[in-house]
Amino acid sequence: MKSSKRPLLRAAWLLLLPLCGMAQADWVQSSEALAVRPLPDNMQSQPQNPPTFTWSRHATLPSAYVVQVMQGSVVYKTFNTSRNWYLPPNSFPAGSYTWRVRPSTSQEWSSPRNFVISSNSQLFEVPENATLRNTILKKSRPRALPSGTKLFSAWTSAMRTDRTPALNGMTGEVKYNMTALKTVADSEWPLVSTGVRTAALVAQEVSIMSRVNPNARQLEAAALMYRLTGEKIYLDEAIRRGDQFSALNLAGPTSFVNQDMASRVMAQSLIRAVDTLGSALVVNGDATRRNKWLSVVSARTNALYKDLSANGGRLDQYPYDSHAATSMAYLTLTSTLALGDIPEAQTWFDFSFRAFASSFSIWSGPEGGFANGTAYGEYEADFALQIWPALAQATGVNMFDKPWSRGFAQFFMHFLPPGQQTHVFGDGHERAPEYRFMKGFASRYATPQAAWYVKNLTRPDDVLATLQSPYPMPVNTVTAAATPPANAAYYPSIGWTAMHSNLADSGRTSLYFKSSPYGSFNHSHGDQNGFVLFSGGVPLLTETGWYDWYDSPLWNSWYRPSKSHNALTFDGGIGQNVAGYEEPLARNGRITAFSTTPAVDYVEGDATLAYAGLLKSAVRKIWYVRGTNTAVILDQFSSATPRVFEWNFHGFAPIVADSAGKISVTNQGRSVCIVPLTTTAQRFERRVGPPPQAGTYEDHGVFVKAAAAISGEFLTVLDVGCKNTAVRLDTSGGLRKVIVGTQTLTLPLPK
Template sequence: MKSSNRPLLRSALLLLLPLCGSAQADWVQATDPLAIRPLPDNMQTQAQNPPTFSWSRHASAPPSYVVQVFLNGVLNRTYSTSRNWYLPPKALPAGRYTWRVRPSTSQEWSTPRSFVIASNSQLFEVPENLALRTAVMRKARPRALPSGLKPFSSWSVAMRADRQPALTALTNEVNYYVSSLTTVSDSEWPLPPSKIRTAALVAQQSNIMQRVNPNARQLEAAATLYRVTGQQAYLDEAIRRGDQFAALDVNGPTSFANQDMGSRMIAQSLMKAIDLLAGALVVNGDTTRRDRWLSVVAARTRALYADLSAGGGRLDQLPYDSHAATSMAFLTLTSTLALGDIPEAEQWFDFSFRAFVSSFSVWSGPEGGFANGTAYAEYEADFALQIWPALAQATGVNMFGKPWSRGFAQFLMHFVPPGQQTHVFGDGHETAPEYRFMKGFASRYATPQAAWYVQNLSRPNDVLATLQAPYPMPVSTVTATAATPPANAAYYPSIGWTAMHSNLADNGRTSLYFKASPYGSFNHSHGDQNGFVLFSGGVPLLTETGWYDWYDSPMWNSWYRQSKSHNALTFDGGVGQVVEGYEEPLSRNGRINAFSTTPAVDYVEGDATAAYAGLLTSATRKIWYVRGSDTAVILDQFASATPRVFEWNFHAYAPIVADAAGNISVTNQNRKVCVVPLATSAQRFERRSGPPPQSGTYEDHGVFVKAAAATSGEFLTVLDIGCKGTAVSLDTSGGLRKVVVGTQALTLPLPK
């Protein structure tokens, strides 16, 4: 996972802002777009019961807040909290609610906000910290494993049939890396820490992760095999890998200050190993090794806690920091497993646990999308498999049961379906999905949709996560005949994404993805509002371009996240959506105005006007996907106060071919699309160039360009998937405008 120090420094500065000004009339609503929003609100039915209450901090920085909750106008609950959020430990009765909050030091109540708890609001109760800590401390080690997990020698016939392939695969993996994976050493990374991100320093930081991650996995895997098999060789291997981590200088190249991701991974993997090995680290009463490992965990986690707890908890006020949010997950699990062994762990746990489980996730609403793109959604699934099962075993709080998490599993099915060759939208979109993480995440659900997804992913589950999971896996309780894919079309409103599939159950499907997101180009998102991506049989046909060398690199800024590298609207030689700045991209965003789906036609309309930051006065895109003829019709309409030459960009990982008759097509791995302009004003096709693609890959760039500058106009384009020669005509008779695709007539708005 790649990140920049710039968001962290910016967050630290912005954290001070709410404390400097006078209180607003409705002080819970900050003017800073990055500040936490007051929720729940707008009479929305809550997916989760109880919901988390959140608000922006009061300017007076009070020691605590008082929250009042009214049911049908009558005071029902009163809570007190020292943080600017609160997750009640018990569910609320169904009904219509309002709530308000005030500083404990004044009567300055916020404006009341409303919400609904319905019969289908899903129960997700999290006990208070004292009860959680007590439950954790009572659990014998290993806390992170299911209490019913038995040694292999006592597995039932059914469990052996289910889990022995994973055990064999993990055994082979660990045995292979015993000799082929060298231990890590501080001497590998000679460059000193620096706030200036040079290519050499970025390469070194990346190399630290490339070395730390497999060694951390080897440590945990060997410790797990020792727990399951009892074989001394795996205890020896776990001790060897743990000792190497304990020997690293906590103030050296793997320090939190120099490589925070490496440091948090070292701390967590050591703490997991301490938990898994339990008494095996103590020999004849000698606790020297265990104490040394614990001291390293304490030192590294102390630095992690200091960073996250700065200003009273920087994520409490400024949650839009993906890097810090992942760090909070590491702090949560490490502190949970360390309770009773590291005195500070109680403070770390009380700070992190309920904050982590209550705020998940800031990257979408309760329906479970992921605004940063599906590559980062994959990373989220990976981290979830590393952290959530152990938390559930230790505390009894199962994050897979959170409504957001269930929606996230379905989001993966819609946007990373079986057989798709690349990710979509945001950083890492060009990478191939590592389906074992998506499969492992979906395996935690006993639903027909999860069963369909798991059955159709040929990649095996992550074998380490499988061995550590409860038996049987929830998805295995669904019969094969009951497996059913989710709907062919889906809209995730909080992130502004839509998926339109010809037939999700068919691996030869057409998949058309569209994005007009309220998250704009913030964080790992790009300037691709109103952008689309087209796949056929999992093969990318019309794509996004560029590659993720590193966050905030020259190429990342000049091409990769710019509109001109996406299937999006630009003007005047590639000028597109404004992505510069840090907090500004969150408000330079898109929105979906309409979405509908029928068996015959899917329709979406996006508005990207705000993303152009005043350069355009209007920028809308409408897409009709005609399922019967496997054809898409795309209408862009735009306007500007200044005359501009508008451009319709499209890209491919194969040559864009324009024949002598002007027909334009892309063929990639025997999958084809013909791009057919229905010009309503003069335009021409041009080729454009981009930076050199990643080694071993190919990219081509095309654009339709209007013949002259204008203050308004439109592009009308048809995508004939498969180049079937589908009959398409434009009918403007009777004062109406229709595109007839095969036998399907689509009514279009008149030109503006």
């Protein structure tokens, strides 16, 4: 992930605001694309009860705000807050509400906004800070582990049956790493950051994380094994790993300035070890080691807090920062476990906990999903498994109960079903999923859908996360039959759809489509109206390139642009706008229609804005005909100036054009034939991309219109399995129909 590029611009904006005169009429709605949006709004039924209220800061930068919630003409509640968000500690009765907000220093109320609490709104209450702190301080250590965590010798027979495999796995891992895993030292990394991201500096940053992460896991795992077994070898190993972190130079290569991700990991692993080991770190009344570890936690976490609390809490106003959002999670857990031992921890906690708990991820709406792509969704699941269970044990607030979190689990079921070989959309799309994280996340839900997903993921559980969790796992309490979610799904806030032939079938066809309001912002790509196709988990029509590092030459020239995706380009590969920092968020796509029936799924996307004014329209329509396992794709486009339009497609296996003009891709015994139903002259061409990642293969093809034009269309059929499905175009009677087998699809006429 990557930190924001705009801290200086943001600081300048904040300094200039008082000079701007009167605020705009509805001041809570900022004109900046990256600013927080006023919510809830538009009479939307709230998935979460109570909802979080958010708004953009007032130009006078007041120290406090007043939030007023109305039922009809009656004031239901009035809240006071020092931040530009507020999460009420208690739920609302079902009904319709209106809310508005003003600075505490004036009567300049915002425009009223409406929302609904329905019977379907899920309860998620977070007490105020003082109440939370009292709960935490009353809990005996280890706070991060389930209450009453016992030695293995005291486990029940049922728990032994369930958890012994994880304990054996953890035993083997920790003992192996006692000798195989080298401790870290400052001397390994000679470079110092100058603020310029060079390839050498990036390589060092990666090296630091590749060394710190396993050492942090070893520290936490050894401490846990000592707690579960009482064996001194694990205490000695935990002390050795903790001492290595406490010996590092706080201003050296692993400092917050030079590698903030490593710094936050070490602070969290040290405080977790302090929490887990408890009095074992104090020998004959000597707390020198414990105090040293705590001083390192304090120094590293103060640097993290200073960064996040800048400008009154920089994420409050500018939440679209994936890196900082993850840092907020680390700050939340570290402060929770440090309360009572580090004086500054109360300040950290009061700043972070309710802010973290109040918001669903900025990368989707409350229905779940992850606009940055499933690879970064996987990383989010990993972070959640490291942090959320410990927070639940210490505070009683379970982040897995948030409506967003439940939707996030189902998002994985739809876009990373069991057996799929790669991720989809965004940075890291070419990588193989590490299913233990998705399995661990889904295990926290007692639903038939979660039971289906977990049952069909053959990857072993993460043994550390399992042993840190309460017994039994929620998914193991499901008595109903394991059942997958629906075969088709639409996630409106991220603009993604999934269309499966049969989600329960491991040989399923999976067709994914994206036209996202997030555009190519952050870790997303210039692939609005793009699609990817799998058969039996095998990628057939794919995205290409590989993620070497964020903002690399390859990332900018090939990996993100439209020409490396199954998307529309023109005039030799010109595609959607992916340049700049803020602009790609506004240069976006949107799904304008979606429907699903047992026979046909349909989605329509409009990517016009993504082309940054170069096109007048760019609309893609896809019909997935389930009975014949066939997709029909219609692209219609127009431009103010004549252009030669191109329909790009790619594979991880050769794109074969035989003597009869039949075009196909066959990968691992799975195939698709790409059949153009031409309405105007076009030709097939091969394109050349940069060398693929070592050990992989990529091929690139494109249908190119024969001549430049101001408008046109591509009409293409994907015959999965190359079954020679009967497909014909019927234009009789002034209508246009595509007959696929026995299914008739009515298409719009050419424009």
